[in-house]
Amino acid sequence: MQVKDLTIEKLKLLIQKTVTETIESLLIDFEEDKELKPEIKQQLLDSLQRTRSGEHGIPAQEVAKKLGLSW
Template structure:
Protein backbone atom coordinates (compact mmCIF):
# COMPACT_ATOMS: atom_id res chain seq x y z
CA UNK A 1 0.00 0.00 0.00
CA UNK A 2 1.23 3.50 -0.80
CA UNK A 3 0.65 6.70 1.15
CA UNK A 4 -1.58 7.99 -1.64
CA UNK A 5 -3.92 5.05 -0.95
CA UNK A 6 -4.36 5.84 2.76
CA UNK A 7 -7.37 7.61 4.18
CA UNK A 8 -6.76 10.76 6.22
CA UNK A 9 -7.38 8.80 9.43
CA UNK A 10 -4.96 6.04 8.39
CA UNK A 11 -2.32 8.64 7.53
CA UNK A 12 -2.81 10.39 10.88
CA UNK A 13 -2.44 7.07 12.69
CA UNK A 14 0.70 6.25 10.73
CA UNK A 15 2.21 9.63 11.59
CA UNK A 16 1.28 9.25 15.28
CA UNK A 17 2.87 5.81 15.44
CA UNK A 18 6.00 7.05 13.69
CA UNK A 19 6.35 10.02 16.06
CA UNK A 20 5.79 7.78 19.11
CA UNK A 21 8.43 5.30 17.91
CA UNK A 22 10.89 8.11 17.23
CA UNK A 23 10.39 9.69 20.65
CA UNK A 24 10.73 6.30 22.34
CA UNK A 25 13.98 5.59 20.49
CA UNK A 26 15.39 8.95 21.63
CA UNK A 27 14.53 8.27 25.28
CA UNK A 28 16.32 4.94 25.49
CA UNK A 29 19.54 5.17 27.51
CA UNK A 30 22.23 3.16 25.70
CA UNK A 31 24.31 3.11 28.90
CA UNK A 32 21.57 1.70 31.12
CA UNK A 33 22.86 -1.11 33.29
CA UNK A 34 26.52 -0.32 32.61
CA UNK A 35 28.93 0.46 35.43
CA UNK A 36 31.07 3.57 35.65
CA UNK A 37 34.75 2.85 36.22
CA UNK A 38 35.87 3.87 39.73
CA UNK A 39 38.44 6.34 38.38
CA UNK A 40 35.81 8.04 36.19
CA UNK A 41 33.41 8.21 39.12
CA UNK A 42 36.13 9.81 41.25
CA UNK A 43 36.93 12.36 38.54
CA UNK A 44 33.26 13.32 38.34
CA UNK A 45 32.98 13.63 42.12
CA UNK A 46 36.15 15.76 42.25
CA UNK A 47 34.79 18.00 39.48
CA UNK A 48 31.48 18.38 41.31
CA UNK A 49 33.26 19.32 44.55
CA UNK A 50 35.38 21.93 42.76
CA UNK A 51 32.29 23.40 41.13
CA UNK A 52 30.43 23.52 44.45
CA UNK A 53 33.45 25.22 46.03
CA UNK A 54 33.16 27.97 43.41
CA UNK A 55 36.08 26.93 41.26
CA UNK A 56 35.56 27.79 37.63
CA UNK A 57 36.20 25.35 34.85
CA UNK A 58 37.88 25.85 31.52
CA UNK A 59 35.87 28.24 29.31
CA UNK A 60 34.16 26.57 26.34
CA UNK A 61 35.78 29.10 24.02
CA UNK A 62 39.23 27.92 25.12
CA UNK A 63 38.32 24.25 24.61
CA UNK A 64 36.94 25.02 21.16
CA UNK A 65 40.15 26.84 20.25
CA UNK A 66 42.27 23.84 21.35
CA UNK A 67 40.10 21.58 19.18
CA UNK A 68 40.38 23.92 16.20
CA UNK A 69 36.71 24.93 16.39
CA UNK A 70 35.15 28.36 16.25
CA UNK A 71 33.10 29.46 19.25
CA UNK A 72 30.63 32.27 18.79
Protein backbone atom coordinates (compact mmCIF):
# COMPACT_ATOMS: atom_id res chain seq x y z
CA MET A 1 0.00 0.00 0.00
CA GLN A 2 1.19 3.50 -0.78
CA VAL A 3 0.68 6.64 1.27
CA LYS A 4 -1.58 8.06 -1.44
CA ASP A 5 -3.97 5.16 -0.80
CA LEU A 6 -4.35 5.90 2.93
CA THR A 7 -7.25 7.79 4.42
CA ILE A 8 -6.38 10.87 6.47
CA GLU A 9 -7.20 8.97 9.67
CA LYS A 10 -4.96 6.01 8.71
CA LEU A 11 -2.14 8.39 7.79
CA LYS A 12 -2.46 10.13 11.16
CA LEU A 13 -2.32 6.77 12.94
CA LEU A 14 0.75 5.77 10.93
CA ILE A 15 2.51 9.02 11.84
CA GLN A 16 1.52 8.64 15.49
CA LYS A 17 2.87 5.08 15.59
CA THR A 18 6.12 6.16 13.92
CA VAL A 19 6.65 9.01 16.40
CA THR A 20 5.92 6.69 19.34
CA GLU A 21 8.38 4.08 18.08
CA THR A 22 11.02 6.75 17.53
CA ILE A 23 10.64 8.15 21.05
CA GLU A 24 10.77 4.64 22.52
CA SER A 25 13.95 3.84 20.59
CA LEU A 26 15.55 7.08 21.79
CA LEU A 27 14.71 6.21 25.39
CA ILE A 28 16.21 2.75 25.02
CA ASP A 29 19.38 4.09 23.38
CA PHE A 30 19.79 6.74 26.06
CA GLU A 31 19.19 4.23 28.83
CA GLU A 32 21.98 2.04 27.50
CA ASP A 33 24.57 4.61 26.46
CA LYS A 34 23.97 8.02 28.01
CA GLU A 35 22.11 9.77 30.77
CA LEU A 36 18.98 11.65 29.89
CA LYS A 37 17.90 14.39 32.27
CA PRO A 38 15.19 12.88 34.49
CA GLU A 39 12.70 15.65 33.73
CA ILE A 40 13.14 15.17 29.95
CA LYS A 41 12.75 11.43 30.25
CA GLN A 42 9.59 11.89 32.33
CA GLN A 43 8.13 14.32 29.79
CA LEU A 44 8.71 11.78 27.00
CA LEU A 45 7.22 8.96 29.05
CA ASP A 46 4.19 11.10 29.93
CA SER A 47 3.73 11.96 26.26
CA LEU A 48 3.87 8.29 25.29
CA GLN A 49 1.32 7.41 27.95
CA ARG A 50 -1.07 10.13 26.79
CA THR A 51 -0.70 8.93 23.20
CA ARG A 52 -1.34 5.33 24.17
CA SER A 53 -4.46 6.33 26.08
CA GLY A 54 -5.83 8.01 22.96
CA GLU A 55 -5.19 11.63 23.87
CA HIS A 56 -4.44 13.84 20.89
CA GLY A 57 -1.90 16.60 20.85
CA ILE A 58 -1.97 19.92 19.06
CA PRO A 59 -3.26 19.61 15.48
CA ALA A 60 -0.57 20.03 12.82
CA GLN A 61 -2.50 22.90 11.26
CA GLU A 62 -2.37 24.82 14.54
CA VAL A 63 1.37 24.23 14.92
CA ALA A 64 1.96 25.34 11.34
CA LYS A 65 -0.10 28.48 11.90
CA LYS A 66 1.86 29.37 15.06
CA LEU A 67 5.09 28.93 13.12
CA GLY A 68 3.82 31.03 10.22
CA LEU A 69 3.81 28.07 7.83
CA SER A 70 1.29 27.24 5.13
CA TRP A 71 -0.50 23.94 5.64
